[in-house]
Amino acid sequence: xxxxxxxxxxxxxxxxxxxxxEVSFEVKEGEIFGMVGPxxxxxxxxxxxxxxxxxxxxxTIRILGLDPQRDGKILRERTxxxxxxxxxxxxxxxxxxxxxxxxxxxKATDWKELLIRxxxxxxxxxxxxxxxxxxKQRLFIALALLPDPQLVFLDELTTGxxxxxxHAIWDLVRDVRAKGKTVLLTTHFMEEAERLCDxxxxxxxxxxxxxxxxxxxINGLEAEERVIFTMDEGLSPDLEKALARAGRLEFQxxxxxxxxxxxxxxxxxxxxxxLLAGQGIPFRDLRTEQPNLEDVFLCLTGRxxxx
Amino acid sequence: xxxxxxxxxxxxxxxxxxxLFLREPxxxxxxxxxxxxxxxxxxxxxxxxxxxxxxxQGAIDNLIPAFTAMIIGITGLMSTTIxxxxxxxxxxxxxLRTTPVSPLVVMIAQxxxxxxxxxxxxxxxxxxxxxxxxxxxxxxxxxxxxxxxxCSLSFFGIGFLLAGTMPTAxxxxxxxxxxxxxxxxxxGAAWPRELMPATIQKVSAFVPLTYVVNLLRGLWIxxxxxxxxxxxxxxxxxxxxxxxxxxxxxxWE
Numbered sequence: 350x351x352x353x354x355x356x357x358x359x360x361x362x363x364x365x366x367x368x369x370x371e372v373s374f375e376v377k378e379g380e381i382f383g384m385v386g387p388x389x390x391x392x393x394x395x396x397x398x399x400x401x402x403x404x405x406x407x408x409t410i411r412i413l414g415l416d417p418q419r420d421g422k423i424l425r426e427r428t429x430x431x432x433x434x435x436x437x438x439x440x441x442x443x444x445x446x447x448x449x450x451x452x453x454x455x456k457a458t459d460w461k462e463l464l465i466r467x468x469x470x471x472x473x474x475x476x477x478x479x480x481x482x483x484x485k486q487r488l489f490i491a492l493a494l495l496p497d498p499q500l501v502f503l504d505e506l507t508t509g510x511x512x513x514x515x516h517a518i519w520d521l522v523r524d525v526r527a528k529g530k531t532v533l534l535t536t537h538f539m540e541e542a543e544r545l546c547d548x549x550x551x552x553x554x555x556x557x558x559x560x561x562x563x564x565x566x567i568n569g570l571e572a573e574e575r576v577i578f579t580m581d582e583g584l585s586p587d588l589e590k591a592l593a594r595a596g597r598l599e600f601q602x603x604x605x606x607x608x609x610x611x612x613x614x615x616x617x618x619x620x621x622x623x624l625l626a627g628q629g630i631p632f633r634d635l636r637t638e639q640p641n642l643e644d645v646f647l648c649l650t651g652r653x654x655x656x
Numbered sequence: 657x658x659x660x661x662x663x664x665x666x667x668x669x670x671x672x673x674x675x676l677f678l679r680e681p682x683x684x685x686x687x688x689x690x691x692x693x694x695x696x697x698x699x700x701x702x703x704x705x706x707x708x709x710x711x712x713q714g715a716i717d718n719l720i721p722a723f724t725a726m727i728i729g730i731t732g733l734m735s736t737t738i739x740x741x742x743x744x745x746x747x748x749x750x751x752l753r754t755t756p757v758s759p760l761v762v763m764i765a766q767x768x769x770x771x772x773x774x775x776x777x778x779x780x781x782x783x784x785x786x787x788x789x790x791x792x793x794x795x796x797x798x799x800x801x802x803x804x805x806x807c808s809l810s811f812f813g814i815g816f817l818l819a820g821t822m823p824t825a826x827x828x829x830x831x832x833x834x835x836x837x838x839x840x841x842x843x844g845a846a847w848p849r850e851l852m853p854a855t856i857q858k859v860s861a862f863v864p865l866t867y868v869v870n871l872l873r874g875l876w877i878x879x880x881x882x883x884x885x886x887x888x889x890x891x892x893x894x895x896x897x898x899x900x901x902x903x904x905x906x907x908w909e
Contacts, residue, residue, distance in 0.1 A: 434747050436746040441672070448668075
């Protein structure tokens with residue numbers, strides 16, 4: 350099957366700044382594909398080239414087998430877009446916006462059903478300017494889903510939302526995938542990319558520095574896992590020796606951190622717990638820290654995401 | 657998009673924009689209520705007794721076409737400019753751009769709405785004039801309508817021009833205001849030009865709204881179009897230029 354999105358050697362320059370350089374990737378049908386990276390990494394420029402809103406300086410783009418510059422009209426009928434900076438008139442009501450935008454498409458889906466699915470039914474008569482950030486984003490998702498698109502573009506969907514609203518939006522995006530649609534999104538939240546995307550392209554300074562499933566990216570890092578717990582009684586030398594075999598130890602008062610790799614048969618956490626429990630040592634507040642995409646980014650670029 | 661769909665889109669968008677226009681209290685007030693208010697104020701001061709100096713016309717008879725010109729000036733300059741410039745700045749146009757809808761539909765819908773509201777404003781004036789002051793209309797209704805359409809459309813071009821060229825919605829709004837007030841006064845839309853000093857009357861020739869006032873006043877009292885070739889020429893020129901430039905400079909963002 351042909352990929353839904355095919356990008357080959359994309360390059361976009363603004364004056365002296367190279368915003369996107371040599372970007373190539375494919376998006377398969379039915380997946381949530383994420384582009385992740387700090388602000389200014391070139392995510393929005395890339396997605397806007399794909400949407401047909403900007404023309405690339407070099408490279409080829411095929412969306413559903415079509416060229417977004419030449420076949421923009423057909424693509425706008427068959428793809429849904431949520432933009433990073435866009436708006437509706439302040440005084441337009443939720444249902445009016447859906448009703449109006451539905452009239453633009455030859456095969457629009459039933460907006461009343463979308464209203465319920467996106468949890469906006471109670472807000473149907475609320476003017477756009479009176480909606481919360483999360484409600485506005487849900488309305489924009491609804492607008493993007495109106496043409497019953499094969500492919501949905503979501504640009505920085507959850508920026509500015511509180512964690513609760515963000516989780517609700519993630520569920521909606523998963524629901525879109527469950528309906529058989531393909532999603533291409535950008536985000537600068539590593540956690541969002543890790544938890545939501547099937548595959549992730551990490552962008553830095555206009556280039557893709559890694560592209561794989563979040564799990565593969567993290568495993569490929571061979572980073573250490575951490576098991577952290579609190580002990581009130583202190584460690585016996587025997588136990589300390591046994592723990593040191595599992596991983597590197599670090600003490601902060603009563604808090605003990607074991608750094609280790611998960612490569613053995615038994616996971617680090619069960620090894621630590623069985624050692625402690627086997628000797629009848631009381632411990633509390635045990636938690637584990639897995640390496641995440643943030644660590645991957647740090648390792649690949651040598652800098653933190655938020656600087 | 658097929659032509660049937662385009663028409664359908666245009667109607668839906670015009671309907672929605674019309675509703676939004678009426679929800680914006682300032683715009684709706686200046687188009688529909690303000691001219692009516694002016695009419696009652698002037699009517700109370702001067703009454704509508706016919707006077708020989710103005711050729712058997714009462715004060716209000718002259719005011720109806722002049723106030724219609726005022727509505728055209730206000731809506732053309734303010735409504736179109738502010739709506740289009742704000743939509744561009746806020747990203748409303750950006751959102752529309754991701755749909756199959758054509759920019760022409762967006763512009764025409766705006767014109768349909770502003771034209772309808774201007775007509776409604778004029779209709780209210782005429783009805784109030786008839787009922788309260790028994791104004792006389794000696795022109796030809798069709799000819800008056802034709803003149804009204806020409807004047808309105810040629811003025812909306814100015815709005816699109818300002819909206820398209822000004823860097824921000826705020827500048828567009830300020831420029832529109834700065835242009836509007838002298839225009840209303842100098843053109844004779846707010847009060848008769850005959851009452852102004854001769855030097856100021858000369859400046860009026862450079863004010864586009866003057867030609868609207870001339871044409872509408874003439875047609876109202878039944879003068880033939882032939883008497884107003886200059887007015888028609890200027891307005892038609894503005895219309896053609898307005899269309900060409902507006903379409904050329906249209907920007908989604």
